Amino acid sequence: MWRLFVVLLAGCGAADVGPRSTLTSDEAAAARTACSFTAGTLPGLSLAKDAPLGAQLPIDTLVIIMMENRSFDHLLGGLQRLQPDADVAASDVFNLDADGSKVQRFHQSDYCFDDPDHGWNEVHKQWNNGAMDGFVTVNNADGGKITDGKRAMGYYDETDLPYLHALASTFAVADRSFCSLLGPTFPNRAYMQGASSFGFVGGVLIGDPQLNIVETMETAKVTWHDYYASLPTLATFVDSYAHHTDNTGPFDVFYDDVAAGKLAQVNWVDPELGDAYGAVRNDFHPPGIPQLGDQFLEKTINALIKSPQWPHMAIIITFDEHGGLYDHVPPPTACAPDGIAPVIGANDVQGKFDRLGMRVPTIIVSPYAKPHYVSHHTYDHTSILKLIESRFKLPAMTARDANAEPFYDLFDFDHPALLHPPALPTVTIDAVKQADCDRRFPKP
Secondary structure, X not given: OHHHHHHHHOOOOOOOOXXXXXXXXXXXXXXXXXXXXXXXXXXHHHOOOOOOOHHXXXXXXXXXXXXXXOXXXXXXXXHHHHOOOOOOOOOXXXXXXXXXXXXXXXXOOOOOOOOOOOOHHHHHHHHHHHOOOOHHHHOOEEOOEEOOHHHHHEEOOOOOOHXXXXXXXXXXXXXXXXXXXXXXXXXXXXHHHHOOOOOOOOOOOEOOOOOOHHHHHHHHOOOEEEEEOOOOHHHHEHHHHHHOHHHEEEHHHHHHHHHHOOOOOEEEEEOOOOOOOOOOOOOOOOOOOHHHHHHHHHHHHHHHHOOOOHHHEEEEEEEOOOOOOOOOOOOOEOOOOOOOOOOOOOOOOOOOOOEOOOEOOEEEEOOOEOOOEEEOOOEOOHHHHHHHHHHHOOOOOOHHHHOOOOOHHHEOOOOOOOOXXXXXXXXXXXXXXXXXXXXXXXXX
């Protein structure tokens, strides 16, 4: 089916701008909220009539860095001191433990802890119809082993993660950016690539051919590449990955390509995804040491800023899902991507694909990012797709990306105020904590 769809794509980007809507900004936003647009809709028809499109966007190189399993309140817990406009949980928020005692939000001093629960059932219980009060009790029991659910309420600040907090304060951050469904890694990463999980709610790779952004870009001759340290994120769609392995490659060539200005039009940059590293992993996934993730971002972003492609680059830093860690903002409703229902059992928590998942950190790093800016617009992983589609005039793949808002509010496309960004802090790894974490969570 998707092969027929991408054949229909050929030639749709021939016009300089393409078909345009007649909607005002408010009308376009209302239409997207009402889920008015369907699969196949060109971006010019779902955006406002005066919104930039195609080459009108001064972005020629997109870089997508999707890290793992941390919520906004957990990872950017100290952001309000640097960026007062950011919506961060109050210090006195709490969840109740099973015995009725309060577990209050606290500054987490431990840099590694047992991976909190974040499956379909557990996340729905954490959400609890918007009460956001199930994080502690869900995480008290882990596979029959009693663990401390308190860890779900911890957060880090700029003393722990100086680079991430500086990025979020210097460039533009979205404090209403959510993952795409109330569930774990694989279905959320599927939304980042295909605007649907095609019914999957758990850790299943998608083996059957399905339409996704790789196939759409291939047909439109948009160049792309996935640089990976261990596992390519685009392998979520196994069929597409198998057909396009020439567009993926080990991370060791990434920095050379950056320095030489050889990045593709759209690029994914993947850290050490997978469970082969214990605590010494740089993708932020617990029990991974978050300072190593901060260091990965420092090295990667600093190299990109020095690239000859930087003047027309946009970097999207986000996280696939919250990893079972507390956030105080209830996820809003969302457009169901298609007619495919969740593949769940009678004893599972019942639900649909009509609500976003938990809030995750999302930062735009670009010369065109609004400096020291917080966007309160609602985004999810399909906003990444909508930005790609808007820049290269590609049709939507499902109703979810058709009605998604691209990250335009975080940009000032007329004024590259951060062409020469200020110096950012250096990450220093706490060697004592790293050694302790490596001892407690060694490589398998």
